[in-house]
Structure formats: C-alpha cells, structure tokens
Amino acid sequence: MSTTDTPTPGAVPADAEREALGWFVRARGGLSVQEQGEFVAWQAQDPTHAQAYARWQADWQQLDALPEEGVAQLRAHLAQDLARERATAPRPVRGWLAGSWAGSATMVASVAVVAAGGLLAWQHWQQQPVFEKHIATRTGEQVDVQLPDGSHLRLDTATAIDVALFRQRREVRLPEGQAVFRVQGDAARPFDVLAGPLRITVVGTRFSVRNTPGIPGEEGVRVAVEEGRVRVARADGPAPGAVVELSAGQQIASDATGQLGPVAAVPASGIAPWRESRVSFDNTPLAQALAEFGRYGPTRLTVRDPAVAALRLTGTFDPRRLDNFVRVLPRVLPVRMQEPAEPGAAAVTEIVAAP
CATH class of the missing domain: 2.60.120.1440 (Jelly Rolls)
Structure with a gap:
C-alpha cells in the first residue's frame, strides 16, 4: 500500500496554449523566413510551447472533421461563456487572425476563442465525449x-x-x-x-x-x-x-x-469469482448471503427470525443452482426449510431454526 498526491500530468499553461494557437493559425497561412525564425525561437523558449503546439496539430484534425452542425453546436454552447469573458477581460482580435480564415467554420470558432481572451471554445470541445x-x-x-x-x-x-x-x-x-x-x-x-x-x-x-x-x-x-x-x-x-x-x-x-x-x-x-458462476461467502450473515443470491434471480426464500438471519455461512456456491444451496444449507447451519402452507407460484419458503 502506498499513498500519493499526484499532480495532473502534461499540464500546459493557458498562455502557452493561446500563443500556440496564434502560431498554428499563422503557419496554416504560410510563414515568411523571418516568421519561421521567430517560430523556432518561440518553441525553444520553453518546453511547454512545443507541447502546446503539438496538441493543436493533433487535435486540429479532429476539430477540422467536425460537421457544420457540430461547429454550430459548439458556438451555441459557448455564447454565454464568451460574452461573460469578453465583458470581464476584453481583448481585440490580432491582425493576423482576421481575414483569410473567415470562410472556415472551425477556424472562426477557434479565432473566437482567442478574441474572447480564453480557451473556452477549445475547452468545451475537448470536454465533449467522442x-x-x-x-x-x-x-x-x-x-x-x-x-x-x-x-x-x-x-x-x-x-x-x-x-x-x-x-x-x-x-x-x-x-x-x-x-x-x-x-x-x-x-x-x-x-x-x-x-x-x-x-x-x-x-x-x-x-x-x-x-x-x-x-x-x-x-x-x-x-x-x-x-x-x-x-x-x-x-x-x-x-x-x-x-x-x-x-x-x-x-x-x-x-x-x-x-x-x-x-x-x-x-x-x-477476484470476481462470479465470472466462473461462483459466489463465495466467508463468515457471511445468512441474510446477506440470500441477498447476494437474489442478485442472480428470484430465490423464493426468506428468513424472518433475526437469530437465523445472523447465522454465519462459509462456502462457495453456483448462483444458477439454488437447489444445491437449499439442499446443503441444513447440513452446514442449524436450520430447516419450512415449506409454505399453500404452495403456488408466489409461494415463499422460510428458513427457520432447526428443532
């Protein structure tokens, strides 16, 4: 046994995510020689920069494959959050984000994130199950x-x-x-x-x-x-x-x-003996054992006497063969089966103390 406090693995600062998105958008439009040098220098500044950029590259393939209705749903989910963040921390859209990407629905969704000053849209998309x-x-x-x-x-x-x-x-x-x-x-x-x-x-x-x-x-x-x-x-x-x-x-x-x-x-x-159709009891109260059998099907057995219910049972049984359990039980515990006075479809056998 050991106890640990484990930090979240692979955490990337939000600023690095924003900057990586900026470089990703610019790279899709083509970088000049000077910009390529700046991009290489930016990646070398901090390991999290390259990590963030790699995440955008990998995840973009999935985002880019979203159908138009998926993008529309993403925008709808974000409308309130974006408005709230825009009101509290407004940021203008940077020039290199405008213009050439306006025709791409997925890019518009991403640009809206940067304009709002957060990664809300991306985070919402990441949080949607696949x-x-x-x-x-x-x-x-x-x-x-x-x-x-x-x-x-x-x-x-x-x-x-x-x-x-x-x-x-x-x-x-x-x-x-x-x-x-x-x-x-x-x-x-x-x-x-x-x-x-x-x-x-x-x-x-x-x-x-x-x-x-x-x-x-x-x-x-x-x-x-x-x-x-x-x-x-x-x-x-x-x-x-x-x-x-x-x-x-x-x-x-x-x-x-x-x-x-x-x-x-x-x-x-x-470990999980039920995989082999076995239920095992180790000094288990009889009432608890009956409840376990009840998970696998109707038992038509009951125990009303608290003293009988508290009797301890040890053994391994096949939950599909309740008849074997009924036959063996009086041999291992001081009990007997009291058949109902009026047999029928709804009849229940009571397990009572042996005389």
Whole structure:
C-alpha cells in the first residue's frame, strides 16, 4: 500500500496554449523566413510551447472533421461563456487572425476563442465525449463489452454502467453492480471508474469493482487488482495523502461514505469469482448471503427470525443452482426449510431454526 498526491500530468499553461494557437493559425497561412525564425525561437523558449503546439496539430484534425452542425453546436454552447469573458477581460482580435480564415467554420470558432481572451471554445470541445454508451444487465445476465479504445469490460448480473470516452480521459460510472475491467494502456488518457463514493484511476491493468449499495453488509465499494496497479480515492476529491495505490493481488473496501479500510491480500481465485458462476461467502450473515443470491434471480426464500438471519455461512456456491444451496444449507447451519402452507407460484419458503 502506498499513498500519493499526484499532480495532473502534461499540464500546459493557458498562455502557452493561446500563443500556440496564434502560431498554428499563422503557419496554416504560410510563414515568411523571418516568421519561421521567430517560430523556432518561440518553441525553444520553453518546453511547454512545443507541447502546446503539438496538441493543436493533433487535435486540429479532429476539430477540422467536425460537421457544420457540430461547429454550430459548439458556438451555441459557448455564447454565454464568451460574452461573460469578453465583458470581464476584453481583448481585440490580432491582425493576423482576421481575414483569410473567415470562410472556415472551425477556424472562426477557434479565432473566437482567442478574441474572447480564453480557451473556452477549445475547452468545451475537448470536454465533449467522442463515445458514450449506457449498458445494463438484467437479473441473471452477464455480458462482455469491447470499448472503442480497446478496453474490455465484463458485467455481472444486475449491473449498470455509463461509459464516456473523451479525447484526454476515459470514464466509466458504476452506480450499481460489479464488473471486471481490462483497460487498454494509454498514458495520455487515464481511465477512471466512479463507483459510489470512490474514484479508481488506472492507465492499463485488469481489476474488479463492486458497488452494491442495496446489499446489507455490502453498502460500500470493493476494488481488487488482478494485473497492474490502480489508484483509489474518494470521488469528491481526496484529502492530502489519502490516495491508496493497489498492486496485483491486493484489494480494498470502503464503507458507504467512502472511508477506506485496510489493504488486504486476495488470491486470484477470489477476484470476481462470479465470472466462473461462483459466489463465495466467508463468515457471511445468512441474510446477506440470500441477498447476494437474489442478485442472480428470484430465490423464493426468506428468513424472518433475526437469530437465523445472523447465522454465519462459509462456502462457495453456483448462483444458477439454488437447489444445491437449499439442499446443503441444513447440513452446514442449524436450520430447516419450512415449506409454505399453500404452495403456488408466489409461494415463499422460510428458513427457520432447526428443532
């Protein structure tokens, strides 16, 4: 376990971004010999200058490919923000930005940014996802998902996720259920999983996340790493030194508020056993075990006696074979199955204390 405070990688000052945009626009129109010398000198002044210019070159291909309606949407989203910034920090349009680019819709959008004295339009465009998808599994269903970035997800039963891939980051929200993530490495685009109160950040690895706030005793979030490393912190911003780094074979769990517990070792067989149709219990209250079975389908089992509900169960079961669980349970716990007085489609069997 280690704790780290990691600065945002690849940060480029806003002034460098503005200057890089200026040079980029001028270069597209052709530079004189004198201007070429000035451009080379500008790049040599600071490493962030070359970084900013390279970003404009790479991102321009995507911006230039936007359809006209995309550019119109970008302008519409920015109208208020540009007006606000123009009122508080007005800047005239520099001469070399006027004229020859007026016919390009995308260039006009970029020029408007510089004229407004900020990078609002560019930032808005960067913040728009290039891929979005909501995926949910039904009770008893598991699905495999391949993302456009090469990452692979395996969703367990009763699980919902929202995927958003951006130009500079990747994000998956897991409001309910559990999933295994095999993340395609991309140092320029970190991969975040937001589950309950936690944020899990990786570059390239395989790990599982469980977030089942409706299961008694499992209201928090559990993270286990199969390969690579991940960082775990509160989603609303970690306190100084409150970022926990996990490596392969380690897991951590939080409570419902995001308070992290200790890092613990976990065997490979204990990471997302549901992939092999197994649910494992280790000194688990019977009521909690029944709730876990209920995630995979109707059990038609209930326990009303608090003393019986609190009995502890240890073992591994196939959630698809509830009949095996019902047969084994009286052998490992002092209970019996009390069949309903009136059998029927809605009949429920109660688990009661053995005489």
